[in-house]
Structures are given as C-alpha cells and as structure tokens.
Amino acid sequence: MTFHPMRFLIDRDARRRLKDRLAQVATFLCVVIALIPLGSILVTAVARGAAAIGPGFFTDSLPPPCNPDVTPNCPTGGIANAIQGTLILVALAAGISLPVGVLAGVYVSEYGANRIGRSVRFFTDVMTNIPSIVIGIFVYTLFLELGVLGWVDRGLVFSATTGAIALSTIMIPIVARTSEEALKLVPVAVREAALALGVPKYRTILRVVLSTARSGLVTGALLAIARAAGETAPLIMTAFGNPFGFQGLDQPVEAMPRIIFVYGITPFPNWQALAWGAALVLVLISLLISIASRLVLRSRFSIGGVHR
Amino acid sequence: MNRRTLYIAIGAVAVVAVIIGAGALTGWFGGGPPPITLVGAGATFPYPLISKWSIEYHARTGVQINYQSIGSGGGIQQITAKTVDFGASDAPLTATERAAAPGLLHIPETLGAVTFVYNLPSIASGLNLTGSVIADIFLCRITRWNHANIATLNPSRSLPDRDIFVVHRSDGSGTTFVWTDYLSKLSPTWASQVGKGKSVNWPCGLGAKGNEGVAGVVAGNPYAAGYVELAYAEIQRMTYGAVKNAAGNFVLPSLNSTAAAAVAAILPNGEDSWTNVSIVNAPGALSYPIASFTYLLVYRELNVFGASMTQVKAKALVDFVWWVVHDGQAFSSALLYPPLPASVLGADERTIGLITFNGQALR
Amino acid sequence: MRLSLKGLVPARLRRWLGGAPGDPLFHLLTEVVALGILALLAAIVIVLFVGAGEAMRAFGPRFLTGSVWDPTPPEEFGAVPFVYGTLVTSAVALLLGVPVSLGIAIFLSEQAPPWIRTPLTFLVEVLAAVPSVVYGLWGIFVLAPGMRDTVEPALQSVFGFLPLFHGTPFGLDKLTAGVILAIMVIPTISAVSREALLAVPDSQREAALSLGATRWETTRLAVLRYARSGIFGATILGLGRAVGETMAVTMTIGNRNIVSVSLLDQGQTIASWIANNFTEAQPLEVSALIELGLVLMLLALVINVVARLLVLRMFRVAEGVR
Numbered sequence: 001m002t003f004h005p006m007r008f009l010i011d012r013d014a015r016r017r018l019k020d021r022l023a024q025v026a027t028f029l030c031v032v033i034a035l036i037p038l039g040s041i042l043v044t045a046v047a048r049g050a051a052a053i054g055p056g057f058f059t060d061s062l063p064p065p066c067n068p069d070v071t072p073n074c075p076t077g078g079i080a081n082a083i084q085g086t087l088i089l090v091a092l093a094a095g096i097s098l099p100v101g102v103l104a105g106v107y108v109s110e111y112g113a114n115r116i117g118r119s120v121r122f123f124t125d126v127m128t129n130i131p132s133i134v135i136g137i138f139v140y141t142l143f144l145e146l147g148v149l150g151w152v153d154r155g156l157v158f159s160a161t162t163g164a165i166a167l168s169t170i171m172i173p174i175v176a177r178t179s180e181e182a183l184k185l186v187p188v189a190v191r192e193a194a195l196a197l198g199v200p201k202y203r204t205i206l207r208v209v210l211s212t213a214r215s216g217l218v219t220g221a222l223l224a225i226a227r228a229a230g231e232t233a234p235l236i237m238t239a240f241g242n243p244f245g246f247q248g249l250d251q252p253v254e255a256m257p258r259i260i261f262v263y264g265i266t267p268f269p270n271w272q273a274l275a276w277g278a279a280l281v282l283v284l285i286s287l288l289i290s291i292a293s294r295l296v297l298r299s300r301f302s303i304g305g306v307h308r
Numbered sequence: 309m310n311r312r313t314l315y316i317a318i319g320a321v322a323v324v325a326v327i328i329g330a331g332a333l334t335g336w337f338g339g340g341p342p343p344i345t346l347v348g349a350g351a352t353f354p355y356p357l358i359s360k361w362s363i364e365y366h367a368r369t370g371v372q373i374n375y376q377s378i379g380s381g382g383g384i385q386q387i388t389a390k391t392v393d394f395g396a397s398d399a400p401l402t403a404t405e406r407a408a409a410p411g412l413l414h415i416p417e418t419l420g421a422v423t424f425v426y427n428l429p430s431i432a433s434g435l436n437l438t439g440s441v442i443a444d445i446f447l448c449r450i451t452r453w454n455h456a457n458i459a460t461l462n463p464s465r466s467l468p469d470r471d472i473f474v475v476h477r478s479d480g481s482g483t484t485f486v487w488t489d490y491l492s493k494l495s496p497t498w499a500s501q502v503g504k505g506k507s508v509n510w511p512c513g514l515g516a517k518g519n520e521g522v523a524g525v526v527a528g529n530p531y532a533a534g535y536v537e538l539a540y541a542e543i544q545r546m547t548y549g550a551v552k553n554a555a556g557n558f559v560l561p562s563l564n565s566t567a568a569a570a571v572a573a574i575l576p577n578g579e580d581s582w583t584n585v586s587i588v589n590a591p592g593a594l595s596y597p598i599a600s601f602t603y604l605l606v607y608r609e610l611n612v613f614g615a616s617m618t619q620v621k622a623k624a625l626v627d628f629v630w631w632v633v634h635d636g637q638a639f640s641s642a643l644l645y646p647p648l649p650a651s652v653l654g655a656d657e658r659t660i661g662l663i664t665f666n667g668q669a670l671r
Numbered sequence: 672m673r674l675s676l677k678g679l680v681p682a683r684l685r686r687w688l689g690g691a692p693g694d695p696l697f698h699l700l701t702e703v704v705a706l707g708i709l710a711l712l713a714a715i716v717i718v719l720f721v722g723a724g725e726a727m728r729a730f731g732p733r734f735l736t737g738s739v740w741d742p743t744p745p746e747e748f749g750a751v752p753f754v755y756g757t758l759v760t761s762a763v764a765l766l767l768g769v770p771v772s773l774g775i776a777i778f779l780s781e782q783a784p785p786w787i788r789t790p791l792t793f794l795v796e797v798l799a800a801v802p803s804v805v806y807g808l809w810g811i812f813v814l815a816p817g818m819r820d821t822v823e824p825a826l827q828s829v830f831g832f833l834p835l836f837h838g839t840p841f842g843l844d845k846l847t848a849g850v851i852l853a854i855m856v857i858p859t860i861s862a863v864s865r866e867a868l869l870a871v872p873d874s875q876r877e878a879a880l881s882l883g884a885t886r887w888e889t890t891r892l893a894v895l896r897y898a899r900s901g902i903f904g905a906t907i908l909g910l911g912r913a914v915g916e917t918m919a920v921t922m923t924i925g926n927r928n929i930v931s932v933s934l935l936d937q938g939q940t941i942a943s944w945i946a947n948n949f950t951e952a953q954p955l956e957v958s959a960l961i962e963l964g965l966v967l968m969l970l971a972l973v974i975n976v977v978a979r980l981l982v983l984r985m986f987r988v989a990e991g992v993r
Contacts, residue, residue, distance in 0.1 A: 030774025
C-alpha cells in the first residue's frame with residue numbers, strides 16, 4: 001500500500017492500520033511466549049547443572065547420595081554409566097531400526113502402489129502414534145511371557161536387549177515414514193533416466209534413488225535417533241537402570257533420560273546437580289541434531305546434483 | 309574427502325568408541341573374567357544404605373550389585389516374577405504374596421525410622437505430635453498448621469496460619485505400610501476409613517514417587533508435610549517432629565530411639581510368615597514409635613531362577629547377604645540406620661544358612 | 672565414489688546378481704521387511720490384548736465406568752479418574768496452546784519479514800526436541816514454584832469464585848501439567864498450522880489485497896477461513912501428542928486418583944499412572960494396567976486418524992482451487 005499523507009486523517013483507515021500493527025505485535029508475542037520456556041530451560045539447566053559438570057562428569061558414575069553442606073567429602077560423581085548406556089542403547093536400536101525402516105520406506109515408495117503398500121503406509125503411520133509407555137509395557141509383557149514359557153531367561157526382561165528393542169519399536173515407524181517421504185521427493189525423471197540406461201530396478205534404487213534422497217534419509221534417521229535418545233518411559237520397565245557401566249546385553253543398563261527422572265526428583269543436591277547436568281547434555285545433543293538435520297537438508301542441492 | 313566418506317568415517321569412529329567404551333567398563337580388555345553382577349530391586353527405605361553397600365562391596369570384592377529403588381511393592385512383585393536376583397521390602401509379605409512366591413525368605417538387613425518431616429520456615433526439629441494428630445493431618449481433618457490440636461502440644465512455638473500441604477507416596481511402598489500401620493493403631497478413624505497397606509486410598513494430599521520423591525517435594529515447598537525415612541531427612545537437614553510413644557514421651561527419631569524400638573522384637577524364622585511382624589508403637593521410654601525392620605527377600609532354593617543362576621552367582625549372592633549383615637553394619641550408623649541387634653543377627657545367620665543351590669547349602 | 676564388487680565377488684556370481692534375478696530378490700526383501708513391520712504391530716496388539724485379557728474378563732465394561740483403583744482383594748479397578756485427568760490436562764493444553772500456536776503460525780507465514788522466519792522457525796522446532804523428562808524437571812523446579820507463588824494465587828484472586836480455581840495452590844496440579852503439555856504441543860500445532868496457511872493459494876490473498884485489505888485483514892478474512900480444516904487437524908494432532916505424554920505429566924500432576932473439578936487439585940493421567948505402577952503391580956493389576964494402556968492406545972489412534980483425515984482434506988481443498 002503506497003504511503004499517502006491524506007490517509008492518516010481518515011479515522012477508519014487509521015484504525016485498521018492500528019489493528020494490523022496490533023496483530024503483528026500480538027502474533028510476535030506468541031512467538032516470544034513460546035520461546036520463554038525454552039530459554040528458561042536452558043538457563044536453569046546451565047545454572048543447576050554446572051555444579052556437576054567437572055572433570056569427573058563424563059568418567060565417574062553414581063555417587064552415594066549426600067549433601068555437600070552436611071557430609072564433608074560429598075563426591076560429585078558423574079553420569080558415565082548413563083552416557084555409555086544411552087550410546088549403546090541408541091546404537092543398538094539404530095542398528096536395528098535404520099535398515100528395517102529404510103527398507104520398508106523403499107518398499108512403500110518404490111514397490112508399494114498396491115493394497116499391501118497402502119496398508120503398510122497406513123499402519124506405519126498408526127504406529128508412530130502409539131504412546132511410548134504402551135511400547136514399554138508391550139516389551140516387558142512379551143519378555144516376561146517368554147520367560148514364563150521358559151524360552152528366554154526371566155532376567156532378560158530388565159536388560160539392554162529389551163531396552164534396545166523398545167527403542168527400535170519406537171524408531172522403526174519414524175524412519176519408515178520419513179524415508180518414504182524422502183524417497184518420494186526424488187523426481188521420477190531420475191529413476192526413468194537410470195532405467196532407460198538399462199540399470200536394473202534394484203540397482204536404480206540402491207545407487208541412484210537412495211543417493212539422491214540421501215539428505216532426507218539422514219534427516220529422518222537423525223530425528224528418530226534424537227527421539228530415542230530422549231525416551232524415558234519405556235526404559236523404566238526394560239533397561240531398568242544400573243549404577244555400573246555396561247555389563248552385557250543381558251544385564252540392566254542405565255540411560256540418560258532415566259537418571260534425569262530418578263535423580264531429579266530426589267532431594268540430594270549432588271544427585272540433583274547430576275540430573276540437571278544430564279538434562280543440559282541431552283538438550284544440547286538434541287539441539288545439535290536439529291542443527292545437523294537442517295544443515296543436511298540445506299546441502300541437498302549440492303548432493304546428487306538434482307535441480308528442481 | 310567427500311561427504312560420503314565423511315559419514316562413513318564418523319559412523320566408524322562412533323562404533324569404535326561405543327565398543328571401546330563397552331569394553332573398558334566390562335573388563336573385556338585383559339581385566340580378567342567379567343565381574344559377577346547381581347540385580348536387586350525394592351524398597352526406597354534403606355536405599356541410601358544399600359547404595360553405600362553396593363559401592364563398598366564392589367571396592368572390596370569386585371562384585372557388582374545393581375539395586376534399583378522402585379518401592380517395596382515393586383521389589384516383591386519383581387522377585388516373585390524372578391526378573392531380579394533379590395528383592396527388598398519394609399512391608400512383610402502378605403499371605404497372598406507368600407502363596408505367589410513360595411520359598412521366599414525374609415532377612416532383615418537393617419532397621420530405620422519413618423519421620424514426620426515438615427518444611428516450616430521458622431520452626432526447627434522437634435515439633436511435638438501424637439499419632440492421632442498425625443492421622444487427622446493426613447485425613448485432612450486438621451488443615452492448618454496453627455490448629456488447636458497441634459498448638460496445645462507445642463505451647464512454646466508460634467505456628468503459622470497456613471494450609472498444610474500434605475505429601476504421601478504415589479507408589480506401592482513399605483514406608484507407607486509402616487506409616488499406615490502406626491496410624492491405624494493410634495487412630496480408629498484412620499483404621500476404618502483408610503486402613504493399612506503398601507498402597508492406600510489417601511483422603512487428600514499429593515503423591516510423590518519413592519522416599520526420595522516425598523522428601524524432594526517437602527523440601528521444595530514451604531508448609532509441606534510428609535513422611536520419609538530418617539536417612540533422607542538427615543541427608544537434607546530437613547526438620548522432623550517428635551512423636552509421642554507408647555510410654556507417653558515425645559521422642560525424636562534417632563539411632564538410639566530407633567534401636568530402642570527393636571529391643572523387644574520377637575521375630576519369626578526366616579522361612580515362616582512375617583505378615584504380623586511390626587515394631588510400631590513399641591514399648592520403652594526411649595523408643596521411637598514409628599520404626600521398622602526392612603527385609604531382603606531371597607529364595608531359599610536358588611535354582612528356581614533357571615539357567616541364569618549359576619553356582620558362582622548363587623554363592624556370590626549369599627556372600628553378599630552375609631557381608632551385609634556382618635561387615636556391612638559398620639556403615640549403618642553414619643546413615644542413621646542402627647546396626648542389627650545381636651538376636652536379629654543370629655536369626656539372620658541361621659536363615660542365610662538355609663539358602664541352597666541345587667540342594668547344597670552355600671554357607 | 673563407487674564401490675566396486677570386482678575384487679570381492681567372482682565373475683559368474685556378479686553376473687547373476689547384476690542381472691534380472693537381483694530385482695525380484697530385492698523386491699522380496701523390502702516386501703518382507705515391510706510386512707515385518709505389520710507383524711510387529713500385530714504382535715503389539717496381540718500381546719497387549721492377551722495381557723489385558725484377565726482384567727477384561729474380570730471387570731468387563733465396569734472398568735470404564737468405575738472410579739476406584741483398589742489392588743487389595745477383592746480388587747476393583749476403574750479407569751475413570753485417569754481418563755478424566757488425561758482429558759482435562761489435554762483440554763488445558765489445547766486451550767492455552769492453540770491460540771499461541773496459531774499466533775506463531777500466522778507470524779511466521781504472513782507477518783514476519785523473510786530474514787527472521789528461518790531462525791524463529793528453527794527455534795520453535797527446538798522446543799519439540801527437548802525431551803519430555805527435561806520438561807518435567809523444569810516443571811518441578813521452575814514452573815511449579817512459579818505457578819504456586821504467582822500465577823495460581825493471581826488466578827484465584829480474579830476467578831476464585833469459579834469451582835475451577837478452588838483449593839490451595841500447590842503448584843503441582845492439573846493446571847501446571849496442562850501448561851507444560853501446552854508448551855510441548857506448540858511446535859506440532861504451529862508447524863502443521865503453518866503448512867495449512869502456506870497451502871492457501873495466493874489467489875485468495877491477492878484478491879483480498881486488491882480490495883484494499885490490510886495484512887491482518889487478509890489473514891483473517893481470506894487465509895484463516897480457508898485453512899480452517901488444516902488448523903483443526905493440527906489441533907487434533909497436538910491433542911494426540913498431549914494424550915500420550917508420560918514423563919512431564921507424572922512429574923507435575925501430583926499423582927492423585929480422584930476426579931475433581933478444580934484445576935488446582937492434583938490428578939492423574941493414564942500414561943502417568945501406568946508408568947508409576949507397572950513394575951510393582953500384582954498380576955491382576957498388571958492386566959488392568961495393560962487394559963488401561965489399550966484404552967490409551969485406542970484414544971491416541973482415533974485422535975490421530977481424525978487429524979490425518981482433516982489435514983489431508985486441507986491439501987485436497989487447496990489443490991481444488993487454482
């Protein structure tokens with residue numbers, strides 16, 4: 001709208017302009033309101049977790065509960081066992097869910113223009129919405145029943161294995177859906193060009209399509225990994241927790257989100273500081289993964305050389 | 309180096325890092341045979357002490373005791389399901405629970421006091437209280453701190469005119485069992501309206517998870533009141549009340565008053581029913597009225613676990629329990645858990661002697 | 672960079688793999704994996720139904736209408752307080768979250784100068800990356816005391832006559848849990864709403880602008896009306912997320928199994944109750960908890976299917992007008 005000095009003298013239009021400005025301010029305030037908790041969380045995590053992040057934070061494990069004001073040598077301890085546990089659980093879960101999810105995404109996108117493909121897509125969507133606590137009770141119940149039947153050892157219910165299975169079950173639908181979406185974005189022309197050159201379909205998919213969709217696939221994988229790293233509820237009844245480091249796939253294992261929950265609600269200052277330190281680390285990792293997936297997406301145009 | 313090589317390199321480094329990390333902490337690299345690990349679950353009541361034992365025992369023997377404090381209810385259920393190697397509970401097994409887990413022994417490993425903690429800015433420890441007043445507070449019949457019933461017990465204190473913020477347990481807890489056991493004995497209204505148990509229908513108040521959770525909420529909220537085991541209150545320098553005992557004295561929970569409560573205790577054999585065991589409202593001038601033993605729950609015949617329990621592991625479990633009731637008691641007092649009385653120690657030794665693996669005694 | 676099979680595989684095998692037989696093999700592989708996922712879902716449903724069977728046979732429809740959860744024999748398990756708590760906290764989350772999300776979506780798609788859109792969109796996305804348990808911890812230490820000391824007393828002084836705000840403010844109650852859920856669903860609702868707004872064809876905006884509408888009037892008259900179903904779908908998606916949240920809720924809701932009107936009272940949701948009790952429940956109670964989990968799963972599923980349908984409709988409507 002061009003600026004015309006006369007307009008300001010007409011009351012009605014001035015009111016409309018005012019409303020426009022107000023709307024702009026109000027919607028901007030909404031953004032600010034949403035970002036205040038984010039800022040508060042970061043500030044609190046730094047303020048309360050800083051006490052724990054010292055040299056021992058990444059190498060020591062759970063200290064005895066104590067209050068530095070009461071006990072003279074109250075050890076700060078660290079979350080080494082939890083970091084290791086999360087790495088192992090997420091690595092195992094990713095190892096299972098990434099290949100499975102990508103292959104399923106390939107199926108739906110490349111071979112799935114039929115009833116099976118449509119139902120896989122629909123049900124995978126359904127699976128992304130299953131609350132994670134339900135997945136936790138599924139894995140616990142399954143392994144307890146297998147244990148009662150004698151097929152597996154009952155102690156396996158609380159182990160890195162069940163924890164990884166629970167996380168995979170959460171990750172697989174996410175990876176499958178994001179992979180399918182990423183593959184769908186690859187232009188048909190690319191596939192047709194490869195097929196016209198005589199490349200068999202499976203090699204087209206493996207060599208050409210997957211490479212072109214690389215950034216979307218990586219983003220989907222990162223998203224699923226970030227989600228798995230932050231899950232707590234299913235791990236309470238599968239991974240169980242462990243003050244020691246990784247003891248084997250059939251033994252309970254600690255995880256960072258779990259210790260945030262368990263130590264955070266205690267009144268012991270050294271445990272609370274560890275919980276906040278872990279929270280800070282987790283939030284930073286999630287932040288890094290978000291940034292990484294954005295960067296990967298932005299560099300889409302330089303990988304594969306596909307122009308739209 | 310192009311991007312694909314970069315990704316592969318990152319992936320490889322990550323995998324190697326995970327493997328090295330896993331190896332270092334499991335002793336795969338030349339540390340000898342992997343350490344023996346025992347998994348336990350249960351009561352939060354003795355958790356500070358068990359946590360200490362876990363660290364000390366590991367330093368002495370290399371055996372790794374992984375104890376998760378999920379509450380007495382959880383301890384009983386998981387040892388019944390045999391998903392853990394031993395359980396822990398402050399509430400003895402009920403008849404139903406005994407029937408579901410035949411052969412489970414009660415081995416008291418320590419005892420402690422349940423305190424009435426409060427967060428009143430201007431009031432130090434030692435607020436005088438009686439069982440019926442506490443019951444009324446948890447029934448929400450007394451809702452303000454300066455209520456006449458509390459004031460008459462504490463003429464020298466100026467109580468704030470504020471609502472009492474009641475905190476209780478949200479999980480199945482042996483501490484709740486002890487607390488409600490006491491309140492049922494001292495308040496007929498409580499006994500008929502709420503009763504005793506690991507989990508009850510609380511008339512009011514907020515639920516928190518574990519002794520830790522209750523202590524955390526009370527510590528974080530002025531004018532809150534709850535019940536926690538003495539160690540939790542002491543570690544946090546929380547203020548707690550002096551409760552009137554059976555002899556009519558207002559007693560603060562402490563090492564001595566808790567130990568005094570256990571003096572006259574007559575305990576059954578480890579393999580029998582402990583359903584009616586209670587040292588609540590114990591006689592004695594110095595006894596603290598809300599005290600309790602807490603029990604390790606171990607199967608008498610350890611081959612019930614199947615393939616995962618080996619002779620070596622069974623022996624390690626029995627050795628741990630033996631150490632706990634003997635050398636482990638040296639760490640109790642510092643955390644305000646009284647050492648086991650000699651009579652209880654003797655009974656424990658007898659019970660531990662009953663534990664077998666494939667019929668062979670392990671001690 | 673090309674990986675060559677030459678050095679690894681003998682020539683005949685290579686020819687066999689590189690030829691036609693490779694295709695059906697790969698097709699089969701992906702199909703088996705895809706069906707495997709369906710099998711996993713079937714396994715989840717079967718295991719949960721079998722697990723819930725005992726409770727379903729013992730209580731029947733009483734389960735959904737009962738208000739008492741009592742594990743001491745004779746057991747009585749009723750789901751009402753948890754369903755109520757879930758619905759109330761989700762309602763608060765939507766009441767608070769939808770206006771804010773809509774404001775964000777409008778700002779980022781219609782009002783903001785282009786240079787600020789990407790960083791702000793990114794920041795709102797980061798809200799979604801924060802794990803639930805961290806929200807819960809922040810809720811206990813920062814939000815709950817703030818609610819208890821400032822917000823709730825203020826609400827009581829103004830709206831105290833409403834039964835919604837009766838009772839002493841403790842900070843850990845349904846209202847606080849609802850606020851945290853609102854924060855957690857904002858990224859979802861605002862992102863999908865933004866898509867809905869962007870899907871509105873420019874012709875609508877141009878028509879309004881050419882008639883002399885201000886930016887806000889364009890948004891209000893032309894864009895929002897058009898994007899209505901998409902925004903509604905976004906809201907339902909947010910609801911789906913709120914219903915399944917466990918950790919942030921269990922740390923801030925106060926864990927009491929009662930149905931009460933006041934938002935300042937403690938409550939309990941399905942997910943939080945299951946998380947609290949699952950490892951300590953005896954067999955019949957475990958079965959009841961699994962049944963509760965099935966109820967939750969069904970709730971989340973229905974909500975999400977409705978949302979997807981609405982969002983799909985938004986795209987189809989947009990395509991219909993050129």
